[in-house]
Amino acid sequence: MYGVSQVQLSEVPPERWVQLQFSWSGKSFTLDIADSDRIYDLKTTLHNLTKVPPERQKILGLVKGKLPPDQDRIADLRLITGKKFTLVGTPEGDEIKDPSQLEFLPDVVNDLDVDFSEDLTASNAYKNDQRNIRKVKEATEKLEINIIHPLRPGRKLLVLDIDYTILDTKPLTSGSLPPSECARPGLHEFLEAIYPYYDRRSQTSWIWLETKLVELEMIGSHRNYQVSTVLDKKCMFTVFTERDGKPWTHSVKALQIIWNHFPQFNATNTIHVDDLSRNFALNPREGLKIQAFKGAHTPAAMADRELDKLGYYMVHIASVPDFRTLRHKDWKTVVRSLRRS
Numbered sequence: 001m002y003g004v005s006q007v008q009l010s011e012v013p014p015e016r017w018v019q020l021q022f023s024w025s026g027k028s029f030t031l032d033i034a035d036s037d038r039i040y041d042l043k044t045t046l047h048n049l050t051k052v053p054p055e056r057q058k059i060l061g062l063v064k065g066k067l068p069p070d071q072d073r074i075a076d077l078r079l080i081t082g083k084k085f086t087l088v089g090t091p092e093g094d095e096i097k098d099p100s101q102l103e104f105l106p107d108v109v110n111d112l113d114v115d116f117s118e119d120l121t122a123s124n125a126y127k128n129d130q131r132n133i134r135k136v137k138e139a140t141e142k143l144e145i146n147i148i149h150p151l152r153p154g155r156k157l158l159v160l161d162i163d164y165t166i167l168d169t170k171p172l173t174s175g176s177l178p179p180s181e182c183a184r185p186g187l188h189e190f191l192e193a194i195y196p197y198y199d200r201r202s203q204t205s206w207i208w209l210e211t212k213l214v215e216l217e218m219i220g221s222h223r224n225y226q227v228s229t230v231l232d233k234k235c236m237f238t239v240f241t242e243r244d245g246k247p248w249t250h251s252v253k254a255l256q257i258i259w260n261h262f263p264q265f266n267a268t269n270t271i272h273v274d275d276l277s278r279n280f281a282l283n284p285r286e287g288l289k290i291q292a293f294k295g296a297h298t299p300a301a302m303a304d305r306e307l308d309k310l311g312y313y314m315v316h317i318a319s320v321p322d323f324r325t326l327r328h329k330d331w332k333t334v335v336r337s338l339r340r341s
Helices: 006-011 039-050 099-104 120-127 130-142 169-174 187-194 209-215 255-261 306-317 328-340
Strands: 017-024 027-034 058-060 084-088 156-161 198-204 229-232 237-243 246-252 270-274 287-289
Touching (some): 027 039, 120 237, 130 237, 130 255, 187 198, 187 306, 255 270, 270 306, 287 328, 306 328
Parallel strands (some): 156 270, 198 229, 270 287
Antiparallel strands (some): 017 027, 058 084, 237 246
């Protein structure tokens, strides 16, 4: 199995953990943190315990002077069990009903991207990072999967992003357009064309979008394809990488989490289609980037033919026994070559 396997997880040496004590708003709390965690993880834990968002947190007494940047490791703080500190900050209101989605909001508005397919050394460093290995294990244990349609033996796996890949999510979430008018042109034709070869999992930012997929007739319809399951972004986690030589924080989709639940799938038979290359940080060879779909109802969006080309490519490679021999980055070149021949 390509990537971090179950065997490798068991071989990871035990981590050093410290238990910290802090007070906030007259209350006492304890938390456990690992040396391989980052300052970001500490702030996220404080947020979960107190609802004080990271940007409002003032941490007093944990270290001398200013707290290091989010990407710095807890080990560098040289903390000891029983260390006490004080948290000052006002908790958030109810403007966002699901706090677990807070860390993913920047992905909706941040168009900065990075391609890891040309730097496999960097990608392997992220995969072998002890913190990231633990995050994969934790996400595997927490992930709840609702099987909508049974998996079929011998099929390959398509992990298909939803927001801005097959749907323009902005007018969908605002309600300015119905789901059918937010869909990328050729969506149903694409899904019907690849269905004989692939079982499909979709990933998205909001649990309620499964309802929207029903309205779009992607689920529970009489079309000639089925969706196996819909996964929300809770199975994603934040990694710390670099962009232009500078520290950079973003969310990532680790295919190993899915593979751990469904061992019949691995790097040889999985393809992940997304409009953001950075989501492939832990699985760059399995990622295929598609142009983002935005501005539904504009002339440019209505003329979009990305899914037509993608379907052509995916049917073409369906008989390849090992997807690791492919270079998905060149998928459009392959399609142009095939259509000329």
